[in-house]
Amino acid sequence: WVQIYLGLGGNIANELGDPKSHILAAANALAQHENFRQVRLSSLYSSKPFGVTDQPDFVNAVLAAQTNLAPLALLDFCQSLEQNAGRVRLRHWGERSLDVDILLYGNQTIDSERLVVPHAFMWQRNFVLVPLFELDEHLIVDDLALKDVSLAKDMTGLIKLPNT
Numbered sequence: 001w002v003q004i005y006l007g008l009g010g011n012i013a014n015e016l017g018d019p020k021s022h023i024l025a026a027a028n029a030l031a032q033h034e035n036f037r038q039v040r041l042s043s044l045y046s047s048k049p050f051g052v053t054d055q056p057d058f059v060n061a062v063l064a065a066q067t068n069l070a071p072l073a074l075l076d077f078c079q080s081l082e083q084n085a086g087r088v089r090l091r092h093w094g095e096r097s098l099d100v101d102i103l104l105y106g107n108q109t110i111d112s113e114r115l116v117v118p119h120a121f122m123w124q125r126n127f128v129l130v131p132l133f134e135l136d137e138h139l140i141v142d143d144l145a146l147k148d149v150s151l152a153k154d155m156t157g158l159i160k161l162p163n164t
């Protein structure tokens, strides 16, 4: 079994449905699946759009789990979770109902057409690092200790949503 971390995110936009419910539904579906155990979900955070900024705010979270799925099988599962949320993507890097990205897969480095792990942009994104730090403050990735990464404590553009 391998320790994995997934990044979940969706835009707050009427025609896309409620990203909080999409994230919670995806986490529940994954937790009930036999190929996952020790599933933990971070708090949900509303976050200002990063990169392509002319779009609605996002809701983001990170999910930690152990899986016995191989990397590409895990990718297929993540894509099925996106489909279940009615994977609407209006434009590349634009509004979407739900993204489920593989952030980390054990200590493995994967560099293939379909999959790059660790996720290429995670170290520049506080909407990934803040919930990741919430889940595992002692995490070390490629000799980098998350607790030493200032962005993991930078709440700029983030609002931690109440766990209701």
Ligand SMILES: CC1(C)Nc2nc(N)[nH]c(=O)c2N=C1O
Pocket (backbone or CB within 6 Å): 008, 009, 010, 047, 048, 049, 050, 051, 052, 058, 060, 093, 094, 099, 127
């Ligand atoms: C468009 C881009 C880069 N920006 C984002 N910005 C935020 N805040 N959250 C995301 O999940 C997110 N995803 C993206 O793909």
